[in-house]
Structure formats: structure tokens, C-alpha cells
Amino acid sequence: MIEFQQASVTYPSGVTALRNINLRIRKGEFVFLVGPSGQGKSTALKLIYREEKASIGRVLVEGHDVGRLNAGGVARLRRRMGVVFQDFRLLEYKTVRENLIFAMQVVDTPHAIIRKRVNELLEQVGLAERAKAFPLQLSGGEQQRLCIARALINHPPLLLADEPTGNLDPETSRDIIKLLEAINTKGTTVIMATHDRDIVDKMRKRVISVSNGCVIADQLESGYYHDDFDESGSDFNMPEV
Amino acid sequence: MFSRIEFIIAETFQGIRRHLDMAFAAIACVVATMLIIGMVALLQINADYLIKNTIERVRFMVYFQPETSRDEALGICKRIGKLNGVASTEFIPKEDAWENYKKQYTGLDKLLGRNPLPDAISVKPINIENIEEVKTIIEGMPEVDKVQRDQDVSNYLIAARSNMQTAGWMLGILLALLAFVIIHHSIELTIVARRKEVVIMMMVGATPATVGLPFIIEGLIYGFIGSILAVVALKGYYGMIAQKMLQTTNTHLWNDSLDIFNGGLILIICGTILGFVASMAAVVKFLIKPKSKITNA
Numbered sequence: 001m002i003e004f005q006q007a008s009v010t011y012p013s014g015v016t017a018l019r020n021i022n023l024r025i026r027k028g029e030f031v032f033l034v035g036p037s038g039q040g041k042s043t044a045l046k047l048i049y050r051e052e053k054a055s056i057g058r059v060l061v062e063g064h065d066v067g068r069l070n071a072g073g074v075a076r077l078r079r080r081m082g083v084v085f086q087d088f089r090l091l092e093y094k095t096v097r098e099n100l101i102f103a104m105q106v107v108d109t110p111h112a113i114i115r116k117r118v119n120e121l122l123e124q125v126g127l128a129e130r131a132k133a134f135p136l137q138l139s140g141g142e143q144q145r146l147c148i149a150r151a152l153i154n155h156p157p158l159l160l161a162d163e164p165t166g167n168l169d170p171e172t173s174r175d176i177i178k179l180l181e182a183i184n185t186k187g188t189t190v191i192m193a194t195h196d197r198d199i200v201d202k203m204r205k206r207v208i209s210v211s212n213g214c215v216i217a218d219q220l221e222s223g224y225y226h227d228d229f230d231e232s233g234s235d236f237n238m239p240e241v
Numbered sequence: 242m243f244s245r246i247e248f249i250i251a252e253t254f255q256g257i258r259r260h261l262d263m264a265f266a267a268i269a270c271v272v273a274t275m276l277i278i279g280m281v282a283l284l285q286i287n288a289d290y291l292i293k294n295t296i297e298r299v300r301f302m303v304y305f306q307p308e309t310s311r312d313e314a315l316g317i318c319k320r321i322g323k324l325n326g327v328a329s330t331e332f333i334p335k336e337d338a339w340e341n342y343k344k345q346y347t348g349l350d351k352l353l354g355r356n357p358l359p360d361a362i363s364v365k366p367i368n369i370e371n372i373e374e375v376k377t378i379i380e381g382m383p384e385v386d387k388v389q390r391d392q393d394v395s396n397y398l399i400a401a402r403s404n405m406q407t408a409g410w411m412l413g414i415l416l417a418l419l420a421f422v423i424i425h426h427s428i429e430l431t432i433v434a435r436r437k438e439v440v441i442m443m444m445v446g447a448t449p450a451t452v453g454l455p456f457i458i459e460g461l462i463y464g465f466i467g468s469i470l471a472v473v474a475l476k477g478y479y480g481m482i483a484q485k486m487l488q489t490t491n492t493h494l495w496n497d498s499l500d501i502f503n504g505g506l507i508l509i510i511c512g513t514i515l516g517f518v519a520s521m522a523a524v525v526k527f528l529i530k531p532k533s534k535i536t537n538a
Contacts, residue, residue: 049444071449079446089440102438105248106447153445 001027001158001189002048006057009043009213017043019213020057025191027157030184032200033193034225035210041193044210045160048191049083050074061158079107081158082151086166088143090135096146097122097131103150121149125179141172148179152188159183161192165199173199197225245451252438252455256431257462263427264463267516270423271467272474274416275512279475281409282504283495288405290495292369299369301376301390303362309384314360317384321364324378326371331363359386417515420467424460424519432456432527439528453524457517464516465509472505 004023010016018040025031033041046052047059053067060066061077069077091099097118104114122128125145135143144164151159161180165173177199184190194200200207201224209217209225257264303321305314315332322330339356342349364379366372376388432439442452479501483494 075443075446075448077446078444083444089437089444091437091441103441103445105245106442106451107445108245108451150441150445 001025001029001062002191003060004044004047004057005060007047007054007059008056009040009047009052010055016213017052018047018054021215023208023215023218025189027189028184028187030181030190030203030205031192032203032205032207033191033210034195034200034207036195040210040213041195042162043213045083045162045191045193048158049081049160050077079154080156081160082148082154082156084144084147084151084159084161084164086163088135088147088167090143090146090150092135095132095134096127096138099135099146100150100153103153107154109153117153121152124152125149139172140168141175144168144172144176145179148176148183152183156188158189158191161190161194163193163195165194165196170198174202177203200225249451249454249458253458253462256435256455256459259434260427260431263423263430267420267424267427267460267463268467268470270416270420271464271512271515272471274413274420274515275468275471275508276474277409277416278413278511279471279504279508281405281413282508283475283479284405284409286500286504287495295369299372299390300363300365301372301388303364303379303385304387304389305359305361305384306386307359309360311360313384314362317382318362320382321362321379324375326367326375328365328367330365333361333363335360420515421519421522424463424516425523427463428456428460428520428523429527431459432523449528453528456524456528457520460516460520460523461513462516464513464519467516468509468512471512472508475508476501476505 002023002025004021007018007021008016009018021044033044035041043052047054048061048066050066050069058065058067062080064073064077066074066077091102094102100118100121101114104117109117119128122131125148127142127145127149130138130142135146138146144167147164148159148161159180164180165176168176173196180190180192181203204221204224206221207217207219207224208215209219303317305317309317311334318330318332321327335356335358338358338361339350342358364375366375372390376390379385380388439452479494483496486492486494
């Protein structure tokens with residue numbers, strides 16, 4: 001489903017965010033992208049949703065080289081994935097329901113489908129009772145649930161979550177992870193960038209450890225949070241799946 | 242499709258509502274720009290109108306050497322008639338000219354005893370600008386003794402029109418640039434203020450058209466409203482001035498209602514295009530160019 005082929009990202013300032021990444025993520029996987037802040041986890045996600053382009057190498061999503069997509073192509077790509085951020089990025093002046101409606105309107109969804117899909121999503125993320133509340137009236141966990149609901153509006157086969165539990169307490173974080181796991185069980189590939197050791201160790205999913213822009217470990221199954229992050233980085237890549 | 246149009250329109254007006262002060266500034270600037278451009282155009286049209294009226298009366302006389310025969314003079318009259326810049330010629334035999342003189346100045350024939358006038362041609366130029374050129378060509382003809390032209394206001398009008406045109410257009414261009422900058426800035430502010438919506442739209446896969454159109458339409462509306470206001474103001478003031486000129490100096494200003502309508506339409510189209518281009522530039526800068534990282538905002 002997703003393939004990084006010798007992908008590197010170097011910013012115009014000369015800073016290298018990712019070095020020579022080779023990865024393959026299959027459909028339906030739940031993958032943790034772990035590592036300390038600023039080591040390249042978010043950049044790897046940005047390459048997938050084409051916020052960044054690989055300076056060298058390429059990234060394939062469902063067989064398409066995302067670096068070669070034009071603006072329309074990027075829009076189509078993003079309809080095939082949902083993105084969840086740590087800072088929620090909700091519209092405070094719109095209610096829970098309106099936030100979802102807004103996200104569906106911009107992708108040209110007919111009114112009848114919007115109504116049905118919004119109700120489905122609110123049920124799925126457990127916010128049906130809070131549909132008329134504004135984001136600032138919600139708890140952090142509820143806000144993140146709304147974020148996840150918004151990411152799922154187009155029935156995407158892929159969900160990217162960039163530190164979705166970063167602003168949440170441990171208990172709420174576990175709820176969010178349960179929700180992501182439930183979504184994954186229904187067939188959606190989930191890639192989550194995090195530095196939350198507890199969650200990673202508890203879930204025992206595939207864990208890709210990133211340090212200094214390099215993949216330093218790729219535990220294909222029953223992974224755990226990698227302890228030996230090398231500050232100097234390494235060009236070592238684990239074998240592809 | 243309908244829901245998309247609905248959405249784009251709703252987003253456009255939300256953008257305007259959120260930045261009413263900038264919207265007013267942008268519209269005011271378009272009004273000022275279009276007013277100046279419209280005034281310059283009207284002044285120029287009226288100068289042309291006056292020049293055209295004046296030129297109807299402008300003639301210059303070509304007098305022949307006394308030894309030039311009638312046949313030679315008629316031949317030259319035909320040649321002059323074919324020159325570029327000459328609308329028509331009229332041959333005036335010296336006998337006819339003498340008769341006119343005698344009527345005008347009684348007793349002149351008795352005083353002079355004989356007809357001293359040569360044959361002449363009255364030349365009507367096509368326009369005032371190339372009178373001097375035509376005059377020089379005619380003066381170069383050996384049979385021609387003298388080319389005479391009465392002083393008229395045409396030279397003054399040509400110079401005034403030229404100066405007015407230069408100054409007016411320069412001012413118009415300056416104001417158009419200013420309007421461009423203000424509209425551009427206003428749209429930029431709207432985009433920055435709504436970056437969260439923009440980020441969400443981009444993240445869920447809205448097409449560049451869906452993201453950018455509300456901003457482009459917003460600029461277009463500024464241009465459209467601004468130019469309509471300018472046209473209405475111009476029409477009102479011009480009507481008042483035309484009436485006053487007629488009452489006080491008995492001068493008719495240009496007043497072709499069809500052309501006034503077309504001119505107004507052109508101004509509205511120009512203002513709308515100005516708004517469109519300015520907002521398009523802002524959208525390209527912030528939303529379409531690959532370097533723009535609005536999603537990081």
C-alpha cells in the first residue's frame with residue numbers, strides 16, 4: 001500500500017529530515033512510527049500525504065508516486081486517506097456536526113449522503129450525544145474523536161495520525177488508541193507517529209523506530225518501544241517486509 | 242455540484258463579513274481608480290469631440306505663383322486631393338475670390354483697379370495632427386506661392402489632450418496598482434485568517450478550485466462593486482457638469498448614451514478583472530505554489 005524507496009528529505013536550509021528510507025507498509029496494517037521529537041516521524045507522514053516531497057527517492061501510495069502528483073492529484077490522494085493531528089485543528093465556531101459537514105461539503109458530497117455519513121461517524125466515535133456542542137465545550141479526548149471522525153469522512157483506506165495522544169492524559173489516550181484499533185479492525189491501514197512508550201508497548205503492533213532521519217529498527221510484529229535511540233543517527237534500515 | 246456552489250458562495254461571503262474593514266478599503270480603492278480612469282477617459286473623449294468639431298471648420302489656403310496657368314493649378318489641386326491626410330480640396334478661381342472680396346470690401350475694385358488675387362485651393366485636412374506634414378509637402382511644390390492657415394484652437398487642444406492623457410493614464414495606472422496591492426493584501430489577510438479552514442479543506446482532499454474559488458470570487462466582488470459605484474458616480478457628476486456647461490457657456494459636451502453605456506460597461510469589466518487578478522495572485526502565492534506551506538500555519 002505504501003512504499004518508501006530510498007526516500008530522503010533535505011530542506012532548503014540544508015537540514016536533512018529523512019535519510020534514505022526504505023519501507024513497505026501493507027494494506028490493513030497498524031504501524032507505530034516512534035522516536036523522539038524532531039527525528040523525522042512527522043516528515044515521514046508528510047511525505048505520505050504529500051505535504052512534503054522527497055528530495056531523493058520516492059514514496060508510492062497505492063502504486064502512485066506521490067511526488068509526481070499535480071495539485072488535483074494531491075487532492076484525490078488525500079481523499080483516500082485521513083489525517084489526524086495532535087492539535088486537533090477544529091473550527092471553534094462550528095458545532096461538532098458542522099465540523100464534519102464542512103469537511104464533507106468541501107469534497108462535494110451530496111446533502112443526503114452528508115446527513116447519513118455524519119450520523120454514522122458520530123455514532124462510531126461516540127459523539128452522537130455531543131453533536132450540537134462546540135469544540136471548546138468538548139474534552140481533549142472528545143476533540144480528538146471528532147478529529148478522527150473528520151479524518152474518516154471519505155471512507156479512507158488509510159489513516160495517518162501524527163501524535164494524536166500528545167495532548168491527552170493516559171486514560172483518554174488509551175480510549176483514542178482503542179478507537180484507532182477498532183478502525184483498523186475494519187480494514188483501514190493506520191500509521192501513527194508517537195513517542196508514547198506505554199501505548200506502543202501495550203499494543204504490540206509493528207513498530208518502526210526513527211532517529212535522526214533514519215529508520216533504526218523495524219519490528220514487524222509485536223514490537224515495542226525502541227530504547228536505544230542513537231543521537232548521531234545511522235543509515236541502517238531494517239529489511240523490507 | 243449544487244452543494245459545492247452553495248458552499249463556495251457561503252465561504253465567499255463569510256470571508257467578506259470577517260474583514261469588512263479591508264473589504265471597504267479594497268472597494269474604495271477600486272472606486273478611486275475607476276473614477277480617475279473614467280474621468281481621464283471622459284476628458285479625452287470630450288477633447289476629441291471638441292477637436293472633431295473644430296476640425297470641421299479648419300481649412301488652409303494654397304495660393305499659386307502668378308505665372309501658374311489654370312490647367313496647372315487644377316492639376317495640382319487634384320494632386321493635393323490625393324495626399325494622405327487631406328479630406329477634400331476646393332479650387333477657388335481668382336475671379337470668384339475677387340467677387341467675394343468686392344462684396345466684402347466695397348470700393349476695393351475702384352481702389353486697386355484690377356484683380357490682384359491668384360488662383361487658390363481650399364484644403365480640408367482629415368485631422369489636425371498631420372496638418373503641418375501636409376502643409377510642408379504642399380509648400381515644396383514649385384507652383385505654390387504660399388500656404389496660409391488661420392490660427393485656431395486646435396494646436397492648444399492637441400497639446401492639452403496629450404498632456405492630459407499622459408498625466409491621467411499615469412495616475413490611473415498608479416491607482417490601479419494601489420488597488421491591486423490593497424485587494425491582494427485583503428485576500429492574503431482573509432486566507433491567513435482562515436488558514437484553519439484552508440488546512441482542513443486541503444487535508445480532506447478539496448480540489449484547488451474549491452479551496453481557492455471563494456477567495457478569487459471575493460476579490461472579483463470587490464472589483465465589481467467598486468467599479469459599479471465609480472460608474473454610477475461618474476454618470477451622475479458628468480450629467481451635472483454637462484448641464485452646467487450648456488447653461489453657462491452654451492457648450493455641448495459629448496453625450497452619446499450608447500457610448501456612455503458601453504464605456505461604463507468597460508469600466509465595470511476592467512474593475513472586475515482588476516479584482517480577479519489581484520485575488521488570483523494572492524491565491525496562487527498562498528495556496529497553489531508548492532513552496533506555500535499554509536498547512537504548517
